Each structure stands twice: as structure tokens, then as C-alpha cells.
Amino acid sequence: MSDAFKSIETGLQEALAHARGERVGTVHEIELPDPDVQAIRARTGLSQSEFARSIGVKKGTLLNWEQRRRSPEGPARVLLALIDKDPQIVQRTLVR
Structure with missing residues (x-):
């Protein structure tokens, strides 16, 4: 299998797991200072x-x-x- 296929397959498996409520996606939080x-x-x-x-x-x-x-x-x-x-x-x- 190609790397592209593996990447697509992994993404689809993650999406299905999320849809079934089995997994939560990664959340990236960024701390921002109070802006002037x-x-x-x-x-x-x-x-x-x-x-x-x-x-x-x-x-x-x-x-x-x-x-x-x-x-x-x-x-x-x-x-x-x-x-x-x-x-x-x-x-x-x-x-x-």
C-alpha cells in the first residue's frame, strides 16, 4: 500500500471512531496574552x-x-x- 492510501485509511478510521463516539480528536490549545x-x-x-x-x-x-x-x-x-x-x-x- 502507498503512504497516501495508508494516510487516507487512517483518517477514515479516525472519522468512523469519532462518529461512533469512541474517540475524540486532538485539540490544540494556544495561549494568547491579553492584546494591546x-x-x-x-x-x-x-x-x-x-x-x-x-x-x-x-x-x-x-x-x-x-x-x-x-x-x-x-x-x-x-x-x-x-x-x-x-x-x-x-x-x-x-x-x-
């Missing part, structure tokens, strides 16, 4: 309105994050961590 949203946005060179639009949140939400009245959660937190590492990632990846 204002500093992250400043590094992008975008205004509050532009930055909010670029990450798909309302300007009011961004203001609450920047003033630490609220904290980003879930996918927004991950996106901010990516932008913190690479301030132009959204523009480079999504803007054509």
Missing part, C-alpha cells in the same frame, strides 16, 4: 475606522477594546495576535 489593541492598530498605520473595517468589527467594539472596557474573545483574539506578529497580514492576504 491600541498598540497593534497603531503598528498597522490604520485609523480606528479603517482598522475596525479591516477586521470585521464595529468601530464601537474596537473603541471598547482599546479603552479596555471589553476584551476581544475567540477568533478576534487570534486575529489580533496574527496582526501583532505581522501588522500587514490582513491587507496583504485579503486586499487585492
